[in-house]
Amino acid sequence: MRVTRVVVLTAVASLLPPTLVLAQRPSDTAAINRLIDQYGATEDAMDMTAQARLMSADRVWLAAGAGRRTDQTTNMRIQQAAFDAWKKQMPGIQTFTEDRDRLIKFYANGAIAIASFYRYRTVLVPPNTPRADAEDAANAPPAAVTLVLERQGGDWKIVHTHVSPLAAPN
Numbered sequence: 001m002r003v004t005r006v007v008v009l010t011a012v013a014s015l016l017p018p019t020l021v022l023a024q025r026p027s028d029t030a031a032i033n034r035l036i037d038q039y040g041a042t043e044d045a046m047d048m049t050a051q052a053r054l055m056s057a058d059r060v061w062l063a064a065g066a067g068r069r070t071d072q073t074t075n076m077r078i079q080q081a082a083f084d085a086w087k088k089q090m091p092g093i094q095t096f097t098e099d100r101d102r103l104i105k106f107y108a109n110g111a112i113a114i115a116s117f118y119r120y121r122t123v124l125v126p127p128n129t130p131r132a133d134a135e136d137a138a139n140a141p142p143a144a145v146t147l148v149l150e151r152q153g154g155d156w157k158i159v160h161t162h163v164s165p166l167a168a169p170n
Helices: 002-013 018-045 048-052 072-089 131-137
Strands: 055-063 067-069 094-107 112-124 143-152 155-165
Touching (some): 018 155, 048 072, 055 072
Antiparallel strands (some): 094 112, 112 143, 143 155
């Protein structure tokens, strides 16, 4: 079903005049940059319910070492449970996400976008955190992230996420 939808969107979008697409790109690029900013902010807030609003209901998530998840609802529930456990284990933990060197390209006459960037996360653990827990929490290597986005109802939504660590965890 997803492949059919993308093929149909690609076919329809290819009929749009190029001038329309060029006129949309600066505002679309800004909208996608705002979405990426929100994506990082929801990670820092450890709020997967808010993050899910940035994504399509059928988003696919793929990460090295974690596998591929095609059930968006279950995926977000798992991620929220992991964050909740982390916050319970280390009350007061904070993260700061930086998404650098963003590259956004448009396809299908502007109906589809692919964004890639490097994600760096700094983790601050509370002072009384046991050493092993603190080391584990701070062990997130930088990652290369690729998002496939689709315009849905006038808004950009993440339909596919691929995360690859740039280094092995320490």
